[in-house]
Amino acid sequence: xxxxxxxxxxxxxxxxxxxxxxxxxxxxxxxxxxxxxxxxxxxxxxxxxxxxxxxxxxxxxxxxxxxxxxxxxxxxxxxxxxxxxxxxxxxxxxxxxxxxxxxxxxxxxxxxxxxxxxxxxxxxxxxxxxxxxxxxxxxxxxxxxxxxxxxxxxxxxxxxxxxxxxxxxxxxxxxxxxxxxxxxxxxxxxxxxxxxxxxxxxxxxxxxxxxxxxxxxxxxxxxxxxxxxxxxxxxxxxxxxxxxxxxxxxxxxxxxxxxxxxxxxxxxxxxxxxxxxxxxxxxxxxxxxxxxxxxxxxxxxxxxxxxxxxxxxxxxxxxx
Amino acid sequence: xxxxxxxxxxxxxxxxxxxxxxxxxxxxxxxxxxxxxxxxxxxxxxxxxxxxxxxxxxxxxxxxxxxxxxxxxxxxxxxxxxxxxxxxxxxxxxxxxxxxxxxxxxxxxxxxxxxxxxxxxxxxxxxxxxxxxxxxxxxxxxxxxxxxxxxxxxxxxxxxxxxxxxxxxxxxxxxxxxxxxxxxxxxxxxxxxxxxxxxxxxxxxxxxxxxxxxxxxxxxxxxxxxxxxxxxxxxxxxxxxxxxxxxxxxxxxxxx
Amino acid sequence: xxxxxxxxxxxxxxxxxxxxxxxxxxxxxxxxxxxxxxxxxxxxxxxxxxxxxxxxxxxxxxxxxxxxxxxxxxxxxxxxxxxxxxxxxxxxxxxxxxxxxxxxxxxxxxxxxxxxxxxxxxxxxxxxxxxxxxxxxxxxxxxxxxxxxxxxxxxxxxxxxxxxxxxxxxxxxxxxxxxxxxxxxxxxxxxxxxxxxxxxxxxxxxxxxxxxxxxxxxxxxxxxxxxxxxxxxxxxxxxxxxxxxxxx
Numbered sequence: 001x002x003x004x005x006x007x008x009x010x011x012x013x014x015x016x017x018x019x020x021x022x023x024x025x026x027x028x029x030x031x032x033x034x035x036x037x038x039x040x041x042x043x044x045x046x047x048x049x050x051x052x053x054x055x056x057x058x059x060x061x062x063x064x065x066x067x068x069x070x071x072x073x074x075x076x077x078x079x080x081x082x083x084x085x086x087x088x089x090x091x092x093x094x095x096x097x098x099x100x101x102x103x104x105x106x107x108x109x110x111x112x113x114x115x116x117x118x119x120x121x122x123x124x125x126x127x128x129x130x131x132x133x134x135x136x137x138x139x140x141x142x143x144x145x146x147x148x149x150x151x152x153x154x155x156x157x158x159x160x161x162x163x164x165x166x167x168x169x170x171x172x173x174x175x176x177x178x179x180x181x182x183x184x185x186x187x188x189x190x191x192x193x194x195x196x197x198x199x200x201x202x203x204x205x206x207x208x209x210x211x212x213x214x215x216x217x218x219x220x221x222x223x224x225x226x227x228x229x230x231x232x233x234x235x236x237x238x239x240x241x242x243x244x245x246x247x248x249x250x251x252x253x254x255x256x257x258x259x260x261x262x263x264x265x266x267x268x269x270x271x272x273x274x275x276x277x278x279x280x281x282x283x284x285x286x287x288x289x290x291x292x293x294x295x296x297x298x299x300x301x302x303x304x305x306x307x308x309x310x311x312x313x314x315x316x317x318x319x320x
Numbered sequence: 321x322x323x324x325x326x327x328x329x330x331x332x333x334x335x336x337x338x339x340x341x342x343x344x345x346x347x348x349x350x351x352x353x354x355x356x357x358x359x360x361x362x363x364x365x366x367x368x369x370x371x372x373x374x375x376x377x378x379x380x381x382x383x384x385x386x387x388x389x390x391x392x393x394x395x396x397x398x399x400x401x402x403x404x405x406x407x408x409x410x411x412x413x414x415x416x417x418x419x420x421x422x423x424x425x426x427x428x429x430x431x432x433x434x435x436x437x438x439x440x441x442x443x444x445x446x447x448x449x450x451x452x453x454x455x456x457x458x459x460x461x462x463x464x465x466x467x468x469x470x471x472x473x474x475x476x477x478x479x480x481x482x483x484x485x486x487x488x489x490x491x492x493x494x495x496x497x498x499x500x501x502x503x504x505x506x507x508x509x510x511x512x513x514x515x516x517x518x519x520x521x522x523x524x525x526x527x528x529x530x531x532x533x534x535x536x537x538x539x540x541x542x543x544x545x546x547x548x549x550x551x552x553x554x555x556x557x558x559x560x561x562x563x564x565x566x567x568x569x570x571x572x573x574x575x576x
Numbered sequence: 577x578x579x580x581x582x583x584x585x586x587x588x589x590x591x592x593x594x595x596x597x598x599x600x601x602x603x604x605x606x607x608x609x610x611x612x613x614x615x616x617x618x619x620x621x622x623x624x625x626x627x628x629x630x631x632x633x634x635x636x637x638x639x640x641x642x643x644x645x646x647x648x649x650x651x652x653x654x655x656x657x658x659x660x661x662x663x664x665x666x667x668x669x670x671x672x673x674x675x676x677x678x679x680x681x682x683x684x685x686x687x688x689x690x691x692x693x694x695x696x697x698x699x700x701x702x703x704x705x706x707x708x709x710x711x712x713x714x715x716x717x718x719x720x721x722x723x724x725x726x727x728x729x730x731x732x733x734x735x736x737x738x739x740x741x742x743x744x745x746x747x748x749x750x751x752x753x754x755x756x757x758x759x760x761x762x763x764x765x766x767x768x769x770x771x772x773x774x775x776x777x778x779x780x781x782x783x784x785x786x787x788x789x790x791x792x793x794x795x796x797x798x799x800x801x802x803x804x805x806x807x808x809x810x811x812x813x814x815x816x817x818x819x820x821x822x823x824x
Contacts, residue, residue, distance in 0.1 A: 024489060035494060038524055043491050070664075096509040105454075160506055164452055167487055172455045174490060177521055200680050207667060207677070210660035213629050215726070216653025216681040261668040291492035292481045 001265055008258075012272040019279045020048045024287040047176035050184065050240050051282050051296070052275040054173075055247060057188045057233035059274020062248030063255065063267050064195045064230050067202045068223055069132045075249035076234040079139035083146035084116025085109040085238040086169050090150055093168055094161035105168070106180055106239035113235030116142060121227060129220025130227055171244035171297025173282050184240045191233035192271060198225055199263035206261070244281075244297040246304025247274045253311060321373045321397060322347050323544035324409060328421040336367045342507075343546070361386055371395055371416060377543075402467035402547055406430040425545065432548045436555060437471055445474040445558055448498040448527075451485055452506065453518040458488045465504075465540045468551045472558055474500075490522070497526055500557065501533045504541065511535050577641050578602040579730050579762045580626060585635035587625060596621055596785040599635070603762055605729075608753065611766040612773050612796070613782035614806050619766035620661060622782070623732045626764065627658035639730070653681035657728035659719050661735045661766075671710070671718050672703045678725030686727055693721040696758075697751060713744025720751060724759065733765040737772060749775055773797060774820040781805050793820055 020040070021027050027036045061076040068074075076082065089109040100107050120142055124135035150169075154162050195202070201222040204212035209219040237244075251273040255266050278296060281303065285294040322341040325334055331346055336353045353363040356378040364372060364387070371393045374384055377400060387394045395415040399408030406426040413422025447469050449459040459465035460481045469476045477496045478488060503515055512535060522528050534557045539550030580603040588594040596618050603609055611619045624630040625637060628644050637644045639655055647655070657678075667674070676690045694700055697717040707715055716736050723731055731752075737745045749772070752763055765776075773779055779796040781788040783805045789796055796802075797820050799812045811823040 024491065025495075035497075039491050039494050042521060042524070043494065070666075096506065096514055160451065163485070164455060164457070167455045167457075172487075174456060174487070175454050175517075177517065200677075203669075203673075203677060204680065206669075207674075208660065208664050210624075210629060210658060211663075213649075214627060214653065214656075214658040215677055216650040218649055256668065260670065260673065262673055286489060286491075289482075291478070291489045292483070292486040293489050295487070 001259070001262075004259055005265055005268060008269055008272055012276050015276050016048060016052055016279055019283045020044055023283040024290040042178075043176075046178045046181060047173055047282070048279060049181055050176040051173055051278045053181070053184050053188050054237045054240050054244065055274035055276065055278030056192065056271035057237040057274070058244065058247040058278070059251040059255075059270035059272070060192050060195055060267050061230045061233045061237075062250075062274075063252040063263065063270040064202060064226050065248070066252055067206050067263055068226050068230075069136055070206060070208075071132075071136070072253065073249070074136075075245070076230060076237075077243065077245065077248065078143070079117070079120050079135065079230070079234070080141070080143035080146065081113045081117050081120065081139075081231060081234050082238045082243050083143040083150070084119075085113035085235060086243055087146045087150045087153070088112030088115075089239075089242075090165040090169060091153055093165045094153060094157045096161075103180070105175070106183075109239035109242075110235050113231070113238055116146070117231040117235065121231075130223045132223075135227070167295055168242045169297075170295035171242040171300070172295050173241045174293060175241065180240060184236050187232050187236035191229040191231075191236070192267075194229035195226060195233075196264070196267050198222060198229075199267055202226060202263040202267075203261075206263075242295070242297060244278060244300050246300045246308065247277055250304055250307060250311075251277060321375060321544075322350075323542065323546060324412065324425070325373070327545040328409075328413070328418070328425045330416075330418065330421065335369055336364065359383060361390075365390060365392070373397060373412070373416075376400070399543065400462065402433065402464055402471065402543070402551075405543060405547070406433075429545065429548060433471065433551075436548075436551050439472070439555060439559070443473045445500060446477050446496065446498045447474045447500050447502065447554075447558070448477050448493060449502045449504060450515070451504055453503070453515040456488050456490055456493075456518065457485050459504075460484050460486050463540075464543050464547055464550070468540055468547065468554055471551065472555055474558060490518075494522070494525060499527060499532060501527045502536050502554065502557070503533065504536055505538045507538070578638070579605055579607075579640060580764070581636070581638040581641075582622075582625070583636045583638070585625060585632045585637060587621060587630060587633050589621075594633070594785070596625070596632075599785070599787055601780055601787060601790065603730075603764060605762055606756055606760060608756055608763050608775075608777045609765070610773050610776035610779045611764060611782060612768065612770075612779050612805070613766075614768060617782045617805075618785040619768075619782055620734050621785075623658065623734050623764065623766055626730075627656060627732050628652055629658070650681045654727060656730040656732060657723040657726050658732040659716070659723075659734060659736060661738070663715060663719070667707050670704050670706055671699060671721075674707055674718055675721045675725055678722040678727075681726065686725065688725055688727070690725060693724040696724060696755070697721045711744070713740050713747060716740075716744075716748060717751065720748075720755070723761075724755065729760065730762050730764070733763065735766050735768070737767060737769065745772065770797065770802065770822060774818075 021029055027040060058076055065074040065076060066072055088111060089105050092105055092108040097104060120135065120138045123138035124130045126134060154165060201217045204215045204217050205219060205222060212219045252266060252270045255269040255273055259265050259269055281299040282296040285296045285299045288294065322334065322337050323343050325331065326344055326347065334350055337347050337350045338359060339352050339355050341347045351367060354360040357380060372387055373395050375397045384394055384396060395412065397408055397412060399405050406429050409422050409426040413419045449465045451457045451459060458478045460483055461479045462484045466476050466479060477498050503511055505511055519528055519533060527533060536553050539546040539553065582599050582601045585596060585599045586594055587596040611622060613619050621630065625632055639647065671694060672690060675693055679686060694703055697720050699714060699717055699721065702710065707718060737748060755761055756763060767773060774793045774797060776793060778790065779793055780790050781796050781801055788805055789801055794814060797812055799810065802812065803809055813821045813823050
């Protein structure tokens with residue numbers, strides 16, 4: 001198993017490096033001109049790094065959530081965290097505030113995500129712990145509410161503000177900047193670390209609370225910790241580059257198909273898979289209508305939706 | 321539209337405007353009938369207008385059909401470029417039966433355009449006009465801005481995209497290295513604040529290094545009489561970039 | 577020392593009504609005990625109290641002489657394992673993955689390997705199969721294998737034979753008894769099938785949260801006790817060869 005994981009990691013790394021040099025126009029690693037070096041370092045590299053971080057956060061969060069909620073259709077956005085983030089961020093974009101300079105929108109998004117996460121957590125809490133069904137309902141409900149509010153704001157705004165907000169919401173990686181990376185890195189790595197550290201507990205949660213308890217875990221405590229890790233990763237991801245869908249939903253499925261459901265391997269594989277998928281999606285978005293750019297979120301939706309429908313047709317998806 | 325009608329001296333005859341009509345100031349106190357893409361049929365009907373003036377750029381064809389179905393006289397303004405503007409104004413005058421006023425306005429604009437065309441000192445300068453820094457949106461082909469740049473003899477580096485206001489690749493900008501970058505104003509925004517992030521990331525770009533980034537007004541965002549001062553503004557910068565200019569307060573340009 | 581002790585334990589799901597009242601019981605090592613009672617009589621609750629999932633409102637519960645609350649989660653998991661009545665069928669693990677979770681309470685690898693445990697329950701051929709593809713009886717055997725790996729001395733099973741074909745019921749019972757010999761485990765199993773009840777060393781008869789009696793099948797499976805416990809009216813036949821039957 002470990003061997004498979006290492007192979008996947010190496011392939012993923014190679015793909016990251018290749019996308020760095022390929023698009024939207026090929027830069028050969030040998031004999032780069034001054035301008036190309038500039039482009040590579042200050043424009044492409046931060047963008048690839050952010051794609052990787054976001055993809056990892058989304059892939060891992062999807063795997064963890066599907067385990068906690070025992071539902072193969074769970075996706076990090078199902079908890080409504082991203083809707084809250086999008087709402088606050090869009091409001092910020094449309095009103096054009098900039099009190100934190102380049103950090104403004106990410107900070108707003110993160111704040112929105114945190115507040116929503118706390119709300120959802122509070123509503124999903126009963127008798128000392130999170131209950132999967134309550135979390136799900138709370139998340140979906142809040143998600144609807146915030147989406148409605150978002151649409152309200154957008155319908156009241158001018159055409160320019162509308163367009164900008166829409167682009168951001170669909171996953172705008174063009175804001176990629178070195179200054180954002182340390183913060184994104186910390187939150188995502190911490191979240192990833194927590195979830196990988198508790199992956200045995202996650203496995204036991206999939207069996208059900210009683211068996212989890214029998215194996216020596218406190219299901220309530222583990223759900224809480226894992227929820228926090230998902231919250232951190234999702235909030236960081238949305239603040240780095242908006243909402244990019246389908247990765248959290250589909251990458252764990254592909255991962256399960258490749259290496260089974262053991263969270264100890266599934267979480268890192270989903271993380272790597274998410275990074276790869278997002279890098280490629282962004283590459284397509286940058287290249288297909290060059291020099292115009294399509295948000296990566298649109299690409300993942302176009303690729304993801306049909307694939308999602310395809311796997312839905314296969315027998316065992318709905319039963320995990 | 322509102323601006324054109326006001327400029328022709330018929331401001332008092334206007335009984336209703338959209339919520340986006342904010343120029344000139346008198347327009348703000350006119351009754352509102354809704355937005356550009358979603359005006360209220362009811363509001364229009366209540367005002368009992370003799371004629372409703374619309375454009376093809378932002379108003380819906382459906383609304384026009386509904387107006388006609390209610391037997392309300394409508395006129396659709398079809399000019400899309402600066403070059404087409406004077407004639408469009410004349411046709412509008414014809415439709416309202418106020419030929420004189422609008423002809424006057426049209427000629428005035430025409431003359432100014434010719435004057436500006438003749439100046440042509442900005443030959444082949446590479447220009448980029450940013451509508452918004454993050455995400456990066458620029459003025460592409462088919463916009464009044466693009467027309468203006470063209471008219472002044474400069475080159476819009478973003479003219480090969482297919483849509484008017486595309487989300488543009490930062491990388492491409494670096495490759496194409498514009499000589500001058502204009503950043504347009506958005507209503508009520510601090511453009512210098514919002515652009516600081518992008519500009520500091522592009523600090524190595526020649527246009528940024530040489531201080532050839534200018535914050536300009538939104539005059540060119542609408543096809544109306546204000547395009548003239550809009551073009552003049554761009555012209556000043558394009559020509560002035562030969563000498564050294566000094567930035568005064570409110571970013572106004574002062575010749576040394 | 578007793579493996580498990582309940583000392584005047586009371587518990588209720590709702591505030592005012594008590595469900596389990598003043599229950600006392602004890603189990604010694606290697607006993608094969610059946611918790612017999614009608615549905616809703618409190619069997620599941622007793623098992624959950626014994627496993628630590630529920631906490632008693634009054635009274636003490638001791639595992640190996642120490643109060644159950646004094647054990648950390650992992651330490652307790654090394655001592656007892658609990659199989660609930662309803663096992664979700666949609667678990668996406670293979671037999672091997674499932675069984676190997678029995679090692680979770682431990683840091684170091686225990687001497688029993690996953691393969692050994694799977695072999696002991698006779699499922700070696702299914703090592704790589706998904707749980708979802710196994711029959712009810714096979715799935716419960718997988719659980720037993722996990723328990724073996726967990727090294728739990730006390731095994732609590734809630735109606736493990738329910739809805740199984742007689743073939744699998746027999747299989748499971750035989751397996752448990754065999755493991756009891758070979759691996760020194762103590763079994764407490766909840767059931768409501770009177771026929772199977774005769775297979776146990778000792779029976780605890782439960783009605784409405786109270787213990788009606790504790791004794792050998794011959795002592796418990798009598799007309800008087802059963803009619804009371806189950807609200808029925810039957811005759812029981814006890815044969816000298818050991819068989820115990822209901823006379824309808």
